[in-house]
Amino acid sequence: MSDVLLPVAVAVPIVAATLPIALGLKYERAGWPVAAAATTVLAGLTAAIGLEVARDGAFSHALGTYEPPIGIELVADELSVAVLVLVAAVSLATLPFARVAGPRGNSFYSGYLLLVGGLTGLVLTGDLFNMFVFLEIVGISTYALIAADRSGASAYASLKYLVVGTVGASLYLLGVGYAFLATGTLNMLDMQVQIVEQASYADPLIRASYALIVAGLGLKIAVFPIHAWQPDAYQRAPDAVTTIVAALVSTASAYALIRVSYTVFTVDFLAANDAITTVMLTVAGASILAGSALAAVQSDLKRMFAYSSVAQFGMIVAAVALANETALLGGIVHLIGHGLLKFGLFLGAGLLALGYGARELDDLASAARSAPYTAGAIVLLGLGLVGIPPSIGFLGKWYIGVGAVESSMGGGSAGIAIAAVIFVSTLFTLSYVARVIERFYFAGVGIPDGHGEGDEHGAAGHDDGDHAGVAADGGRESSAEGVASGSEAESDGPLTPVVDAPRSRFVPDRVSSAPLAILILAALTTVALGFGGYALFEWFDPFLTEVFA
Template identity: 80%
Template sequence: MTDVLLPVAIAVPIVAATLPIALGLWYEDVGWPIAAVATTVLVGFAGAIGAEVALGGRFSHALGTYQPPVGIELVADELSAAVLVLVATVSLAVLAFSRVAGPRGNPFYSGYLLLVGGLTGLVLTGDLFNLFVFLEIVGITTYALIAADRSGASAYASLKYLVLGTVGASLYLIGVGYVFLATGTLNMLDVQAQIVEQAGYADPLVQASYAFIVAGLALKIALFPVHVWQPDAYQRAPDAVTALMAALVSTTSAYALIRVSYTVFTVDFLAANDAITTALLVVAGASILSGSALAAMQSDLKRMFAYSSVAQFGMIAGAVGLANETALLGGMVHLIGHGLLKFGLFLGVGMLSLGYGARRIEDLASVAREAPYTAGAIAVLGLALVGIPPSIGFLGKWYIGVGAVESSLTGGGAAGVGIAVVIFVSTLFTLAYVARLIERFYFAGVGLPGGHGDDASDPAVTDGGHGGASEASEADAGPVSPVEDAPRSSWVPDRVPPASLALLVLTALTAVALGFGGFALAEWFDPYLTEVFA
């Protein structure tokens, strides 16, 4: 009966999403407790699903009375369990931050839970059309949450994402339609078998279906050159929403790319279609270079890390295109690691904005004097993003780079070497903007915007004292509003809540700890890799 965990894990947040609106007719502030309970329960289910996969391997659940391939199937394996644990834990952590940073209100928490349910379903589904349904749930709720603060800039960013996201979903659906025409089925494993039996890897219909699906997912992931929605969306969304989006929304779309490429179309399809893999590698290389270069040019912290995500997801797309076991291992490790790192970095940026009104590089002069724990955790996460060992960021890049070299040595041509080179160049760009950030933290000037410095008349705002928060520039994202119910403590600023600071430090420590877990991660993903490359 453990397979029942799969539909229940999806149902809990989706059903809970109806309660803040319904109970809000009688209770004004019921949304956050409901969301907290639902996401906590989801963390428990995710842990149970992960434990079941660790003990017994892949397992599935058929919805209703129809067995697959006719009915819809939910599946948990090593890859989906790892991403599910990331979704559950990050969702709960972001919810803790939103308690003090906002947005608030019962409608927001309903949208939040619906998004979490969509992400959970996207990770667990074993059906291509059902994957489209959950992509749409994720997309629609994300559009709404970006505009949750009701500013004009947020509404514009949401509208841009809506238009491009709808195009991406439409392209994906066209690809699924072609798959159905070619195979007569939508179940992922059955499609895999029917492509061989009925069509063949060289069938133009099968090739077109993969091309449309990848194009649609590229828009959702924000690969170059269809990445233009992401910087505005990340910058203009409320800080808590940005942390959730950066950690999970594009991450689950990249998961879908891996799942479709290797579970549905298989490595044999990629090996038989050099033109398709070459095009994917070209797009990946362009994403890696352009994202890193554009990130190094930014002054706004959220835009800088948004462009960084374009580069990091380019590496995952490159790992998919290399069709190499070592590279795919790196892509999966990087998928989890990047989600963790971007959650921590955007949480840190949100805390700096909440506590000090600092949203740009120039606002961070000697922030380490006034917030040493926050600055230190962000610095550690930034170095992990560069790929400094030991860190989860290093592991992902290392495996992808080694896989790229292996691919070139085993007849993959210059494409593998090219990916390895652009990863190296990207690392230099990443080092440039992370070093710039650290330099501002520790070596540039004194004080923060609003007069907090050695000569300021206000008391120093330190991790050991209290002080006020200055407002952010309206040109960036509107003024930072005071948080009336933010907890006060004798050792953290009243605008940097202790729970959020603890989460930030824990995330940084986890990123480093996972850097020592290379063999454990390889062992965890080995059953999936063995099945894919058998």
């Protein structure tokens, strides 16, 4: 009975979330091992679920032996497995960084596991109200984690997110309520049938329901006019929390939007309600433009990447509203790709902040000289965000763009407009990623400080290599030198003194090498996935053919 895997995958992190607090009564540092064990088990379960889906296609599990239309159902299909793999991978990969960067304490890991459990449930559930519950579990644990460093600023950012996020979830619940009034069911697949049988796609109740759900999830995803909570929350949160929240939380909400739009309301509903899709496309377009433009004027790395997320999720919402196969494939690929890219970028930004205490772009001049690995990986991920071909960032944008143009083939300019907006946004993205590259590799050539300190720390021969590399072609070369000289952390010390003195003891070598290895692995994975474009298409094909049947 392989379908038992599904409830187990949801239960493991949630049950494990109680352990850090319980064991914390006796052991001071129980949190991290428990979290590591639970996420490792989750990764294993995810692999098993993925194999099962790859072999036999989608499968489901009826909770508590109540059969689906009445009972709650957990479903794994190609789409949910893809997002589940992202959830499992990111939640496991963030842990080494959380161990180094904090926040420490058992309660943090309880919140962390609760978040992971909520995300797993959100991805696997096949019931609309159950989805609301998991949405709120994700929400509550995210609010708690954002404020986990106990500073006033993060508490304020978290409270802002709490108010907006709760309104979003409540609007979702209201939408589900309307749909429930119209159909009398909460199971996704059953509702898909009942909407046609008991109501119609033109039924005001159904339309209002979809509009409320989209508005609610839009608040959680943070698309443009209602994104204001997101940059503050991402910037103020502890680095390790930003890494997982930015990679997964909005992604899960966007997954919910795709799931509700295509599994519950179906393509025919979207086709029958032009007004709703037009509004969605307009909002998405505004989101893409505004997010990119705002990102381009930021000076704080985390804030820049946060605004960039607003733009990327605009593209995903656009892909949902375009309602054709290519665009949806692009949307899903971009959803996964963006999650991975933002995981890497925030991890890189966090590592730089931890090692050098520098969060502003201006303070990171010639970071590539002293942190060649980290800087190189960030630049690689940044280029993926722009959409330079051998990266998954390119694939997603490309499919969305092609889908947008395709949707305009039969007349109508909305698709062309979206394609144009994506192109403009790509230029903006290039402009801010290029600023990062310029800062990292070219800016500090004339600055003596930092480099001088590096002289004292590094071995003489290695340092000469760095000099030559930077002078010759600014960075690429020196990055190679850094690789040759061994671990990045040993050439780390200089740039600026670390802010948190007690934590800086963890920076050298041994501890920071694990998150660094993960960062490089993430960067390489985005490139590898970019090459695997056709495999992705094949993987999502059953889902897409079912949706567009």
